[in-house]
């Protein structure tokens with residue numbers, strides 16, 4: 280409640296109040312988790328048309344001692360809004376580069392790229408390019424192994440600055456995937472301008488492709504678009520053999536989803552991969 284003039288006016292109804300408190304609770308718990316390095320990095324495989332693992336995506340996991348497990352869909356937006364995404368994003372990139380460095384000692388893993396998700400605020404942050412460069416140099420990585428997954432949202436506000444940054448990172452051997460493609464504001468005009476390596480078909484299209492003709496058409500269109508623009512294309516959220524077969528029939532050659540493996544802690548993922 281806030282006081283205004285003489286009378287007291289309640290701005291928040293109890294339900295709003297509850298969600299705001301949870302946000303604040305999560306924010307302070309997250310701050311603590313960042314300080315104590317309590318976030319965990321999980322990996323999920325990406326496979327080719329033969330089911331062979333060709334890359335992995337790093338996904339954050341967080342279990343708070345009091346609040347329990349909180350999913351990224353809930354804490355990432357709070358991290359974005361509060362600025363905590365900067366230290367979190369730094370940790371994620373360091374973690375990815377360290378993992379890739381370790382993989383350079385393992386024949387089976389040394390050519391496997393690792394993708395990390397980058398939030399708009401993190402990408403816009405002034406020190407971002409220098410930070411990625413620092414991590415890459417420190418880990419002595421060959422080119423093309425660190426992949427950044429960005430979303431359409433970060434492309435809209437300042438396309439020229441974005442392209443410049445992407446090119447700088449591209450020169451350092453970083454590859455870019457456009458995540459959740461088809462759900463945002465992507466204009467086809469700027470797709471060509473971007474130094475992209477890959478489009479990721481959003482999982483909502485994959486999920487409904489077999490029952491909704493619109494989603495099938497969109498999926499097909501994205502695959503064709505990628506082909507024409509010389510981008511690689513990967514479908515995410517593949518859960519069933521039926522979806523896989525259909526995506527293959529549409530010309531898709533890379534896949535990610537529970538059908539091939541759920542996200543798992545790095546060490547566990549590596550063991551499973553080597554076996």
Ligand code: C2E
Nearest residue numbers: 338339350351352355371396397398516517518536537538
């Ligand atoms: P995303 O980047 O689109 O990641 C894909 C999400 O789909 C992940 O959820 C993954 O666990 C889930 N997934 C994978 N395969 C399947 C499947 O077959 N079926 C279904 N239903 N889901 C599947 P997760 O890990 O909960 O992450 C949610 C979102 O949180 C991510 O969406 C990403 O936007 C964000 N996120 C996660 N980790 C990071 C991070 O390190 N940094 C940033 N900035 N964002 C992150």
Ligand code: CA
Nearest residue numbers: 336396428458
């Ligand atoms: Ca992603």
Ligand code: CA
Nearest residue numbers: 458459479515
């Ligand atoms: Ca995605």
Ligand code: CA
Nearest residue numbers: 458459481482
């Ligand atoms: Ca998503």
